[in-house]
Amino acid sequence: MTRSIILFAHGSRDPLWRAPMEAVARRIATQQPERPVACAYLELCEPSLPAAAADQVTRGATLITIVPMFLGTGKHAREDLPILVQQLRDAHPGVAFSVQQAIGEDPRMTALMAEIACETPP
Numbered sequence: 656m657t658r659s660i661i662l663f664a665h666g667s668r669d670p671l672w673r674a675p676m677e678a679v680a681r682r683i684a685t686q687q688p689e690r691p692v693a694c695a696y697l698e699l700c701e702p703s704l705p706a707a708a709a710d711q712v713t714r715g716a717t718l719i720t721i722v723p724m725f726l727g728t729g730k731h732a733r734e735d736l737p738i739l740v741q742q743l744r745d746a747h748p749g750v751a752f753s754v755q756q757a758i759g760e761d762p763r764m765t766a767l768m769a770e771i772a773c774e775t776p777p
Contacts, residue, residue: 727760
């Protein structure tokens, strides 16, 4: 079973907006080079989630974990993402898709954000 990760975010026309998520993808690729990772966007930039998933499947992925890179479970994570994931399951019946909770709802992330917020500015 070949596992891969897709980091999924809203998207923006501003290429600088994507930099933090692409940095996360690079860090995963460095720390776990055997695990393919890709970024995907709901709108305003490429690749889309279907395109990123199709690329991962073409590369041999049989289990794809989608990580919603949202601070909370808003409309996109609650309504749009389940529809997209069902479309992926229909398009790729031999692939297992799992979806993690929104990254910002992980207690480790909220603790880190609180720690950063409490730092004294330079």
